Amino acid sequence: ADLTIGFSQIGSESGWRAAETTVTKQEAEKRGIDLKFADAQQKQENQIKALRSFIAQGVDAILLAPVVATGWDEVLEEAKEAEIPVMLLDRTVDAPEDLYMTAVTSDLVHEGKVAGDWLQDEMAGADCSIVELQGTTGSSPAIDRKKGFEEGISDASNLKIIRSQTGDFTRSQGKVVMESFLKAEGGANICALYAHNDDMAVGAIQAIKEAGLKPGEDIKIVSIDSVPDIHLAMASGEANATIELTPNMAGPALDALEAYLADGTVPPKWIQTESKLYTLKDDNQAIYELKKDLGY
Amino acid sequence: MIRSTHLPLLVTVLTFLVAFALCGSQYPSMLTTRVVANLLTDNAFLGIVAVGMTFVIISGGIDLSVGSVIAFTGVFLAVVLRDTSLHPLAAFALVLSLTVAFGAAMGAIIHYLDMPAFIVTLAGMFLARGLAYVLSTDSVPITHEFYDFLQSLYWKAPGGGRFRLTGVIMLLTFLIGMIMAHRTRFGQNVYALGGGAQTAKLMGVPLAQTTIRIYALSGGLAGLAGIVFSLYTSAGYSLATVGVELDAIAAVVIGGTLLTGGTGFVAGTFFGILIMGLIQTYIVFDGTLSSWWTKIVIGGLLFAFILLQKGLTWATTARRKPLTDFAAP
């Protein structure tokens, strides 16, 4: 019979998230899987409820994109008891490894580090004052991407973060906060911007332009996610680098699941997705065309 | 004895039963002990805050801070249990006294400074979450054998449903809440306050004391809900339970309590919680709704329930008291 799989998604708070949902649905459809989708509206309690409902319904497997790392032990144990394999998408959890089958994630700290390393290479020893647009305060990408970036630039004394404020992962807050950075520090004194996601970077680019500066030249911009709009900006030289976070987490997860169901192949606990760095050297226009219909 | 005033309560109970039966006929696996147990466990923290919210709303007020207080409680517990050797029970007592004091302070500001509850508790909401951030932005796991012990207290029913301690705490809270609302002088004063603060004052209701107690109760129950939530997730997280105040308000309203104050039932809130839980369960069982349709359907069902309630109340009272009650907006 066809597989029925429950997918507990965090919500639809960003374009990237929407793309992940779209891709997951496509991947399931491709494999003839009946996907039960549950949107948790950013709330962990809703995700736990969804998981419990999936268990009560007796699905064959569960895909979980956890909103936060902690707090899953109990419900995962229930799933285990009901012999329903759980696959984690895009973030892992703080729970004993035997409670889930595998986690398909990128390494958030690593992403930050790639961005830091890139900036270090780019500056080649020149002094640089960096402003940072953080993600939503308290969210794990914000924490880890900050940590990774700081690691990435820790060995370069020429690089210094001079201001860091949250832009809530949104384009409009990115713009607002960048505006205040530009005024508080003076546009000429900022040499680079590091944004925890592309949306904030896109907003910041507009703020920089409105302040009469050239984004990408006067202020270098590096951000994370690789959404279509940042490639468009890069194609016109207004942004410098982005690190891809693929929305296709479900593909590898479902592959692993199918292999397991077919012949009992136990997948590794962590399937890491690639954190690919895109710079101005890539054909950004082409990447944009490629990505723009993926539901970002 | 059934009085006309009990009608909204009856409507809510009836609505729940009919809805449950309908869901069951579509998805038979919804009629299992698992689903029933989940309804109790998953909504335990929400139910507990909703009890406090019922009191607040009956008194004519509102408490927007509860969601943040739950988050603060969780983070506080997690940080205290991580950084000190305090026993969880002592930490519970500590955090409960903090949240009670927090609620009481809001009540005092509302009364003595004569400010609307909406705004005072909105500031309280910012403050509580802000404090949670200051304690820790990271989510902090709680590992303590006492927590493991509490989590191991459940009864596994045939059919796989687990009736957990947290569900029992919620049921007890509702029971005590019902007795407090309907059988104590404090409860009567709460209703009196909702009927009209100035009149209640002229009738000798101690306004200051009652207001402070109401918000202290709500704060304390939010603290208790925070404890239950920390048991539920074994962690404290400053971004947790955003917007829970709106869920609680919705549950109270679906339960037949008027936001204008003065009328309502703690028992109604219980069914309000169950109805909301049922909606969510149904949506997950269905599993075809996209993120946006989920929101639209939740809004639509909320509307349908309000309308149903309105219609039934209207149909049964229109004859007796036509239009003269200008349901004050």
Place this chain on the structure above:
Amino acid sequence: MTEGTRPVLSCTGISKFFPGAIALDEVDLTLYSGEVHALLGENGAGKSTLIKCITGAYRRDAGTIHLQGQAVSPTSTKESQALGIGTVYQEVNLLPNLTVAENLFLGRQPTRFGLVSYSRMQTETARILKDYGLAINPAEPLSSYSVAVQQVVAIARAVELSGKVLILDEPTASLDREEVELLFSVINKLKARGLAIVFITHFLDQVFEISDRATVLRNGRVVGTRELAQASQTDIIHLMLGRQLESRIQERAPAKSGKPLLELNNFGRKGTVDPFNLTIHEGEVVGLAGLLGSGRTETANLIFGVVPADQGEAKLRGKTISLANPRQAVGHRFGLCPEDRKTEGIVGDLSVRENIILALQARQGWFRPLARAKVNELAEAYVKTLDIRLASLDMPIRFLSGGNQQKALLARWLATNPDFLILDEPTRGIDVGAHAEIIALIERLREKGMALLVASSELEELVAYSTRVIVLKDRRQVDELTGGQISTGNIVKAIAAETNREVA
């Protein structure tokens, strides 16, 4: 008389200032055990304010209060209740959302094992209310009963709370004779028990019937205290007004019945008022008489569309019209001065000026604001004709005294210059001076050709101005009196006759 006994309550030098007004100026009041003490004065004289200062509802600005020789200073009504002072404030101050029993026992519910005992509360309530002739369900919310019933409950509550002093601020304003009689018998019982009772009213006959002494206030000052046994009504009126009340019992111009204005055929609403036929002519005053709850207010509301009729038709000057809501009624140049001025009359936070022009403005429409000059002219004119006492036209109307609020509402409708004016208890809470003035005003309006429908519990008043009286009973019209038939006696007879017929 109980002279010689020491005072139960003595207040000296009580003062209270409001912005722009000195409401009380060094007022002294002494109450003896076992006396009924009437507190009299024109509208706005300061009676209610004095009560509120004594019971701690207002903070007084000066003065001392001694209860049985001991200085007390209640800062809240709760404290004064604890001291044994039970009070009925001027507007019914009970909670509509609570049941009758809960209202009666709020704050002192009977408990068992620490929990409120409902059954005891309800049996007690039924027992207490029996003394007042009320057989209502104690478990129903108070809001399901009329103002009058609520008034009685409020009195019963105050009586239960009064260990030493009972204060009644216009308790009889919306009560009928029978209820008043019952109330007086209760007062007499309390008096015999040695309570001191303060009784505020504008009905002088009631004052003389029940009170021993009277203190008269004028403009916030005590102008005198009299033993009523040695005083006459004229003396008291003179004290209150500072002038003689000219006798207005003049020859009434014969009712010149004009053209029919409003014709109601088979007009009614299920469960509210039985269908009735009524034709009202220009230049006539139709009085509505009946007992409490006989449906006078409901009839008035029905005609004005406050509660739309569900059967029958209405014709204005021969043309069929719709009266589905007050807006349409106002559009047809109707006016309604409602009985319950607090909830359906005044708009408390708006200024007196705005309250006066509200209906006129509503009729004019949203986009044609009345000119400022016109507004001032209107407001000032009515304040003058109706003698509304206020510090300023800009003060919120809720700060006016009860009687003055009533006058301002009257002004609101007079300002619209209506063809047909419905007045529901127009003189409720109005002082003797203004009372005569309003009766004269009704007369004048009628002579100008206006049609009026007046519901009132005061039969003398109805007799004074009505050209026709309709008697209601159980929401049905049972009798109609015209011309020479109109007299207090006949009205009472008409009401009683119907009762007897039913009993038979």
Place this chain on the structure above:
Amino acid sequence: MVHGFQATLRRIAPQLIILAVVLLLNFLVFPDFFKIEFQNDRLFGNLVDVFNRGAPTALLCIGMTLVIATKGIDLSVGAVMAIAGATAADLVVSGYGWGTALIGAISVGLMCGLWNGVLVAFLRIQPIVATLVLMVAGRGIAQLITEGTILTFLNEGLIHLGAGTVLGIPTPILIWIGLGAIVTLGVRRTALGMLVEAIGINEASSRVAGINSRVLLVSVYLVSGFCAAIAGVIVAADIKGADANNAGLWLELDAILAVVIGGNSLLGGRFSITASLIGALIIQSVNSVILLSGLPPEFNLVIKALIIIAILVIQSPTVKHALYILRASAESEALEPARAAQLTPPKETAQ
């Protein structure tokens, strides 16, 4: 009219003083705060940002003030902003001009207002619940339009509304000041203002006085929907894209807060749109202090909460009353005692 102007000034004086204090706070953390220069054909400076960034809240609180004056509340404005922004973006992306897009967005906003108004005025659902429905569902509707993505557009006309300038002044500033002035005059030069206050204070009385309270109620929700729609278009135009997920998120709370800081009672009745608008500027100035202070974002909420609590406490009737008495007694040292006491306003307790 001089009289009217003085009365207005007296009414908004507390808000102006608070605004001045918060701006001063900005100046203290950032000395160049008041510097305004002409750069790139536009006014450039922190003060300009406060006015510009305050635009969405300011627009929302125009309608919100009216709604609150009727004893209502409109929780749906944030969601309506998202819907309107999405509609405008969707229209320009499918090739329509910016005019059509604006009209489309406004129509959608008016429809949302109508929906809320009908629920409140005709179905008699309490405003907070009635508008909660649209608050929950509305964002879903907006996402339905954008399919969860940020719908980016390049239409210059539309972008001009949010990020453009007229004579160097950012358009949003002109829009909110203009709309605020129009609505203020609209309610104060007609009878609408008083009638709205009347139904907010006592709807039953107002109805008996012949006021068409239902239509009036629907109208205020329409105005609220209209304002939200404009705010939504501005927010979308500002970032050249409709972000259905985040546009206007939780902004309803800011708008309500602005109205309250503006000294308007949540219990309805007397209102001042001007004061609410200053309230919106105060909130934006608080946000500005937080951004300029350079403190870590963990502290944002605590700082905001503390400043707001301080503002509210200063504004509370009790404290106002105490200040009044203080001033009165200070002034009256020389006066005779009776007159001094007369200055004391009643601390209202009864009725």
